[in-house]
Amino acid sequence: MTKITPGATIGILGGGQLARMLALSSAQLGLKTHIFSPFADDPAFDVSTNRTHADFLDESALNDFANSVDIITYEFENVPARTAQVLESLRPVRPNPKVLALTQDRLIEKQFIRDLGAQTAEFYDVTDITSLKKTVNIIGCPSILKTRRMGYDGKGQAKITDQRDLEKLYMTFNGAACILEGFVNFSKEISVVAARSLDGLFSAYDICENIHENHILSTTLVPATIKDETAQGAIDIARKIAEAADYVGIFAVEIFVVGDHEALIVNEIAPRVHNSGHWTLGGAVTSQFEQHIRAIAGWPLGSTQRLGAKVSMQNLIGKDCEQWKELLSSEASLHLYGKKESRPGRKMGHVTKIHL
Amino acid sequence: MTKITPGATIGILGGGQLARMLALSSAQLGLKTHIFSPFADDPAFDVSTNRTHADFLDESALNDFANSVDIITYEFENVPARTAQVLESLRPVRPNPKVLALTQDRLIEKQFIRDLGAQTAEFYDVTDITSLKKTVNIIGCPSILKTRRMGYDGKGQAKITDQRDLEKLYMTFNGAACILEGFVNFSKEISVVAARSLDGLFSAYDICENIHENHILSTTLVPATIKDETAQGAIDIARKIAEAADYVGIFAVEIFVVGDHEALIVNEIAPRVHNSGHWTLGGAVTSQFEQHIRAIAGWPLGSTQRLGAKVSMQNLIGKDCEQWKELLSSEASLHLYGKKESRPGRKMGHVTKIHL
Numbered sequence: 274m275t276k277i278t279p280g281a282t283i284g285i286l287g288g289g290q291l292a293r294m295l296a297l298s299s300a301q302l303g304l305k306t307h308i309f310s311p312f313a314d315d316p317a318f319d320v321s322t323n324r325t326h327a328d329f330l331d332e333s334a335l336n337d338f339a340n341s342v343d344i345i346t347y348e349f350e351n352v353p354a355r356t357a358q359v360l361e362s363l364r365p366v367r368p369n370p371k372v373l374a375l376t377q378d379r380l381i382e383k384q385f386i387r388d389l390g391a392q393t394a395e396f397y398d399v400t401d402i403t404s405l406k407k408t409v410n411i412i413g414c415p416s417i418l419k420t421r422r423m424g425y426d427g428k429g430q431a432k433i434t435d436q437r438d439l440e441k442l443y444m445t446f447n448g449a450a451c452i453l454e455g456f457v458n459f460s461k462e463i464s465v466v467a468a469r470s471l472d473g474l475f476s477a478y479d480i481c482e483n484i485h486e487n488h489i490l491s492t493t494l495v496p497a498t499i500k501d502e503t504a505q506g507a508i509d510i511a512r513k514i515a516e517a518a519d520y521v522g523i524f525a526v527e528i529f530v531v532g533d534h535e536a537l538i539v540n541e542i543a544p545r546v547h548n549s550g551h552w553t554l555g556g557a558v559t560s561q562f563e564q565h566i567r568a569i570a571g572w573p574l575g576s577t578q579r580l581g582a583k584v585s586m587q588n589l590i591g592k593d594c595e596q597w598k599e600l601l602s603s604e605a606s607l608h609l610y611g612k613k614e615s616r617p618g619r620k621m622g623h624v625t626k627i628h629l
Numbered sequence: 630m631t632k633i634t635p636g637a638t639i640g641i642l643g644g645g646q647l648a649r650m651l652a653l654s655s656a657q658l659g660l661k662t663h664i665f666s667p668f669a670d671d672p673a674f675d676v677s678t679n680r681t682h683a684d685f686l687d688e689s690a691l692n693d694f695a696n697s698v699d700i701i702t703y704e705f706e707n708v709p710a711r712t713a714q715v716l717e718s719l720r721p722v723r724p725n726p727k728v729l730a731l732t733q734d735r736l737i738e739k740q741f742i743r744d745l746g747a748q749t750a751e752f753y754d755v756t757d758i759t760s761l762k763k764t765v766n767i768i769g770c771p772s773i774l775k776t777r778r779m780g781y782d783g784k785g786q787a788k789i790t791d792q793r794d795l796e797k798l799y800m801t802f803n804g805a806a807c808i809l810e811g812f813v814n815f816s817k818e819i820s821v822v823a824a825r826s827l828d829g830l831f832s833a834y835d836i837c838e839n840i841h842e843n844h845i846l847s848t849t850l851v852p853a854t855i856k857d858e859t860a861q862g863a864i865d866i867a868r869k870i871a872e873a874a875d876y877v878g879i880f881a882v883e884i885f886v887v888g889d890h891e892a893l894i895v896n897e898i899a900p901r902v903h904n905s906g907h908w909t910l911g912g913a914v915t916s917q918f919e920q921h922i923r924a925i926a927g928w929p930l931g932s933t934q935r936l937g938a939k940v941s942m943q944n945l946i947g948k949d950c951e952q953w954k955e956l957l958s959s960e961a962s963l964h965l966y967g968k969k970e971s972r973p974g975r976k977m978g979h980v981t982k983i984h985l
Contacts, residue, residue: 279953279965297653300676303953303965303978319678320656558911558962558983573958580936580983597635597659602929606914609635609659622659627914627936 274471275365276571277343279303282322283566284342284364286329286356288315290610290620291348291546294554296321298562304570309338316611317348329356339363346522346569350376350544351423367471367569368522372544375518379421379541380452386539389513393539394529395455402443408453409436415456418442420449428488432456457538459529463497465511466550468523468564471571475515476564477508478557478577481549483527486590489618493549493586495556495579503535514542523565525549548588548620553577555606555625556584581627594621630827631721632927633699635659638678639922640698640720642685642712644671646966646976647704647902650910652677654918660926665694672967673704685712695719702878702925706732706900707779723827723925724878728900731874735777735897736808742895745869749895750885751811758799764809765792771812774798776805786844788812813894815885819853821867822906824879824920827927831871832920833864834913834933837905839883842946845974846904849942851912851935859891870898879921881905904944904976909933911962911981912940937983950977 283299285292288310296306296317307323308315318324323341327334330353339345339359345366350373357370376382383393397408399418409416414436420429429449431442462485467477482497483490497504511526525547527540550561559567559575567574587605589596594615600607609622633639639655641648644666652662652673663679664671674680679697683690686709695701695715701722706729713726732738739749753764755774765772770792776785785805787798818841823833838853839846853860867882881903883896906917915923915931923930943961945952950971956963965978 279950280967280969293656297656297676300649300653300967301964303967305675305967319661320653320676322675555911555914558960567957572954575957575962576960578960578985580985594635598928601923601931604914604932604934606931608657611636611656611659611661613636629934629936 274571275344276471277304281305281343281570282307282341283569284309284338284345284360285317285321285348286310286345286352287348288312288317289348290316290612292317293320293610294560294562295346295348295546295565298560299566301563302566302570304566307338307342309334314613319611329353332359335359336363344569346565348545368520368524368544369518372518372520376542376544377422379419379424380450382542383452385517386514386542389510389517391510391513391539392537394457397453399451399453402440405443405451405453406436406439409433409439412453412455417454417456418446418451419454420446420451422450457529457531457540459531459538460535461497461499461530462540463499463507463528463530464493464547464549465507465526465528466523466547466553466561467508467511467515467526468561468568468574469515469520470568470574471521473516474574475512476574476577477511478550478553478561479579480504480507481552483549487618489590489620490548490588491590492588493552495552495584495586499530500535503530503537506537510537510539520544522568523547523550523561549586551608551623552584552586552625554608556580556586556627581629583628585626585628587624587626588620589622589624591615591617591619591621597622600624630927631700632827633660637661637699637926638663638697639925640665640694640701640716641673641677641704642666642701642708643704644668644673645704646672646968648673649676649966650916650918651702651704651902651921654916655922657919658922658926660922663694663698665690670969675967685709688715691715692719700925702921704901724876724880724900725874728874728876732898732900733778735775735780736806738898739808741873742870742898745866745873747866747869747895748893750813753809755807755809758796761799761807761809762792762795765789765795768809768811773810773812774802774807775810776802776807778806813885813887813896815887815894816891817853817855817886818896819855819863819884819886820903820905821863821882821884822879822903822909822917823864823867823871823882824917824924824930825871825876826924826930827877829872830930831868832930832933833867834906834909834917835935836860836863837908839905843974845946845976846944847946848944849905849908851908851940851942855886856891859886859893862893866893866895876900878924879903879906879917905942907964907979908940908942908981910964912936912942912983937985939984941982941984943980943982944976945978945980947971947973947975947977953978956980
């Protein structure tokens with residue numbers, strides 16, 4: 274298994290803020306970066322050593338990219354299978370692209386989680402209007418219809434509150450393969466951000482407590498206000514996932530906490546650095562971005578020690594970033610992603626506050 | 630006075646590790662960077678948005694550079710006067726290049742410090758062998774002969790331990806303008822790393838205690854183990870310097886602490902981010918690099934709050950960087966500068982440890 278040395282080049286698929294922060298952390302470790310993205314304005318291009326602006330299915334560009342780097346990683350789970358296949362034939366791709374097949378499809382993902390003995394919401398495959406009606410009947414309302422693929426930040430899903438108008442609703446999904454999920458009445462949303470090294474060592478950060486607004490992460494508070502046993506249970510689930518997937522790098526597991534007994538219902542797995550882990554940048558000895566690079570480089574994982582009694586992270590969504598000047602005057606640390614244009618729902622930056 | 634907004638471009642003269650860390654911090658704040666350096670292999674090129682590889686006296690390149698950026702700063706004090714002049718006619722250069730004239734010449738620098746009421750070592754202008762002999766006679770031995778210009782990390786200086794062979798020694802200085810300094814028998818070397826904003830606000834980090842080996846900084850420990858009054862005295866000196874120079878940005882003042890009464894003898898001023906402030910990167914809420922960018926951007930200064938009871942920073946000089954793997958396994962944070970080649974005395978990286 275290839276281990277790189279300082280001076281090597283990390284290839285990164287995708288050029289958004291996650292790729293940008295991965296590139297900045299690579300630089301800290303004396304590594305060069307090469308960003309591959311189909312979007313010319315992507316903010317990671319501004320900080321990378323080398324840049325390829327091409328489509329993910331442009332095999333000639335993929336070949337040149339792979340030949341110019343030492344290892345390859347990605348900032349998003351929707352890397353096309355063919356892209357991964359081309360790259361894998363030339364250089365190590367980490368995390369192993371097998372995890373993409375697992376996390377790109379909600380049905381396969383939930384089955385994988387269940388097979389590990391962890392709980393998920395009730396779910397059924399929905400292939401047509403007949404199966405939708407049948408499964409709504411089984412699960413009851415409210416329930417949630419989700420596309421199996423390409424959903425994020427609440428996109429590609431709809432809440433079903435009664436059994437009328439199912440045809441009309443289903444039409445808006447345009448025949449996409451779906452699952453119907455039971456609605457989880459959670460008391461808290463948490464996430465485990467953890468890493469597994471090339472040598473198979475596992476290390477988790479403190480559990481994050483997450484608050485979403487309009488299906489988009491708004492705030493993360495660390496440590497989560499949950500029982501120690503609950504935190505340990507969540508970490509155990511993450512460890513099982515990492516080992517079963519032979520995972521290398523940072524990943525996040527989003528989990529619902531239900532009831533006073535704090536039952537854990539796994540929502541989804543993100544095979545990449547994760548927004549709920551942004552607090553680690555400045556708030557922990559090793560950031561999730563550095564940890565990811567260490568893991569995929571084949572290097573030892575760093576300390577996940579939290580700095581300060583509590584750390585909070587607030588996303589700046591859309592026009593929130595216009596407050597940059599006031600935020601600079603606070604005790605918090607401002608991170609702006611360098612995106613040209615703020616749009617509603619677009620993640621423009623975040624603010625981290627360490628409570629000593 | 631120009632204040633920039635996120636999305637603007639910072640032009641940086643010099644492409645070494647200081648420029649590299651300035652570029653990384655600019656990115657955190659949503660700013661682009663443009664590095665100008667005469668050395669093609671310089672490590673800051675790897676992380677900057679735009680790059681100019683040209684000589685500092687190439688006026689056409691300087692013009693293009695200035696026209697492509699919003700404000701200009703530098704990572705080193707030996708920017709040629711003509712370079713600063715060309716750039717200043719086109720864009721704001723911060724800190725104000727007047728400070729370059731002050732810090733490029735040890736004689737002018739020491740006179741400036743004395744005029745502020747701070748103490749320096751005894752010093753005399755040395756213009757020829759006659760004045761050297763005369764001043765060695767006044768100061769006595771040991772004393773130190775230093776070139777007025779272009780000295781750093783112990784370069785351009787020689788200790789005089791007796792009055793014989795002065796001619797031979799002086800020959801090695803090739804007629805360069807020099808000063809003779811009294812030898813300071815210090816108990817500690819400290820530095821104040823501080824910033825002044827465009828609006829004239831001043832903010833200092835905790836005092837650094839520095840250990841040099843072979844005239845090169847080896848270790849910084851924070852906070853320095855000195856009396857509170859001594860620390861306050863050092864900060865007062867830094868504030869006076871900043872105000873007298875109408876300074877904008879980060880600077881460092883190197884000071885000797887002498888005797889049980891902890892007298893303060895100012896050694897020199899660095900008009901830039903400084904090696905003894907590297908601990909702030911990860912060890913304080915706002916790093917010196919971010920603070921410099923905030924200051925020159927015309928933005929409010931950030932919190933200088935230290936994270937942890939103590940913070941230590943160890944330089945990796947020359948072959949020290951070969952220990953990178955062991956250092957990655959420690960609780961410390963490794964920073965490598967991405968330099969192609971390690972040479973004796975060359976700063977290759979540093980390691981920061983936060984003692985919680």
